[in-house]
Amino acid sequence: MTLNCAEIGAVYKIEQMELPQKTERRLEALGMTHGTRIQVINTKDRGTMIIKVRGTRFAIGRDISENIQVSEVNA
């Protein structure tokens, strides 16, 4: 599934990212790489969401969330 379909409160693991290189690098610098766990804090329509990665919250837009493949992790 893609991240934009995620549910509030659930934890996911990044499987794959298909983003422009520049964006992908920035996400990597922030600690978002393959296998990283993401907790979804809040969502809005259109896939804009607040996520928690390695202890920090980020707001990301739909253009990012719909291009990240994730799988759910059973907490």
Added chain:
Amino acid sequence: MKGNMTLGFIGNPNCGKTTLFNAFTGANLKVANWPGVTVEKVEGAMRYHDQTINLVDLPGTYSLTSYTMEEQVSRQYILSDDVDVIVDVVDASALERNLYLTLQLLELGKPVVMALNMMDIVEKRGMEIDTHRLPEMLGIPVIAVSARKRRGLDILIHAAAHHKGVEEPDKLLHNHPETTGHRHNHHEEYAMVYSDLIEDKIDSIIDVLKREYPEIKNYRWHAIKLLEQDKEITERYPVNLPEVIDRSYEMDIINEKYDFIEEIIEEVLVNKEKREAFTDGIDQVLTNRFLGLPCFLAIMALVFLLTFTVGDALGGYVERGVEAVSGILAGGLSVMGAGDMLTSLIIDGIVAGVGGILTFLPNIFVLFLALAFLEDSGYMSRVAYVMDGIMSHIGVSGRAFIPMLLGFGCTVPAIMASRALEERRDRMRIMLVTPFMSCSARLPIYVLFSQLFFGERAMLAAYSMYVIGLFVAIAVAFIVHKLDKKEGGYQRMLLIELPEYKFPSARTVLIYVWEKVKDFLTKAGTTIFVASIILWLLLNFGTEGYTGDMANSFGASLSRWLVPVFVPIGLGYWQIVVALIAGLSAKEVVVSSSAILFGIANINSAAGMEQMGAVLGDMGFGALNAFCMMLFCLLYTPCAATIMTIRRESGSWKWTGVCAVFQLGVAWVAAFLAYQIGGLFL
């Protein structure tokens, strides 16, 4: 340990670096740009025993790659010989992410001291950090500081001063198995040791580097960068090792760094479950799918309510002060036997103009206090999230809303804040529409005209200007977005960190507000002072020399020539035209020149307003005209300082010209519609 020393402060965005920096240097900062790029360079200095310590605040950054301008600037500067010791400012409450930059800094091979900031927040959340184990694992001094409570500051400088010239790490104590398959055991030398595969490659590259580029200081760092296929380093030090660097190992290196970080966190962080409950709780409401937008609007409404009510309450004191000064000056001048002309210049020109503006200082003070509070509390970046949906309709990310919001304070820093946007196209759009966000300089105009003509509904009339300005800004951006055909393939990416909520630091807020108040006072003392004198000259001299009647002055004749253009928008009075033209120097000048034009000493006082209301009333200037006046002032070409800022940030005179003319046109059309349609009903 003699002579001068330079400390480079580096850290992630929102790690409290600026607060810490200010704690050392106070407000004695030198702000400039790095040579050749529009990235801010902030410098300060302090005394420590017998040496002068220079402090340089580097742009907040998450990593030291060379993908963004900020990262490039920081990296080049840190690698240069100018920096003696790197002070790595770390947000203890987000240790995991902050350590990534720390690990990169360690690899540079320069002296590093860690300032572990925000320990108070960590404690408040019931967490603990083992500050003995952390330096053992990293090999650098770790000093717990609280920038807000000003704790640990001297110790930090002491540690940094003693660490100058120390390039070997302190003793490293680790839990790794002693025997690895690798031919060297690096665990004694480096905190960050990679897998054998990577370490072998690093060694092979170092061998080549030593042979081909003996001038390089830090072989290991350069080898790692070559392995990551870093653009800048690969171009500068090409090595021919296709079998070693067979692909980019950047991802592996990042992952292994984060693996090590997890190991550190495991050992040094106690009780990490309790973290972040507070921020999560607030965010449940403020970034809620349905409540987010209403909350934002309510907060902004509160900000403006405070600006008007508290500001006006305090304004009375300034008024009395101005009156007193005016009285003393007039008395003094007549005692000294000064002529009519000099007395008129000082009392009717300078005191009326500059003094009239000073009475608005409290309003501006309260507005900036509120904006500083929102920024330092961590709410500002939530606004980017809340507004992302609306902003996506105009083709930019929610992040672009932050400069627009800052525009309520002052357009100049707001336009400079548009630098944070990555796409040039977005920056240009935001520069075009930000001047429509009603800045604090326009506030005196609303206060004056709304109180004159709208009585009890004065606040509503003034508030409507802010809403109209916001609406026009978004509408214009929307139309530009729809007209722009070259949008294909472009993606707007929202990616912004949401820091923990915290109670704003009084010091940070006060320094911020003081800077703005100082700007305002400087403007009153320079631009408005000069504009007042020029205006007085234009209004008191005519073809027949010094004239007592302004209607015969140069200013009046010039403006009468333009009056026909302003008749259809309800502003066809030569005095108003003079005020509007003068307002191009600074928007407050519209008010200060009204004071001179209508010969009123204290324009914001009850008596002064009554006098001006009577004069305007006689001229046939009513509530509708006042509304058009406010509307035109809201939208027309911004002040000279803003125009110069647009020129500097866009690098284009053409675009600057387009902005200025376009805004004038929008103002005329809006006032025309308001006057003509309003005239049908009134």
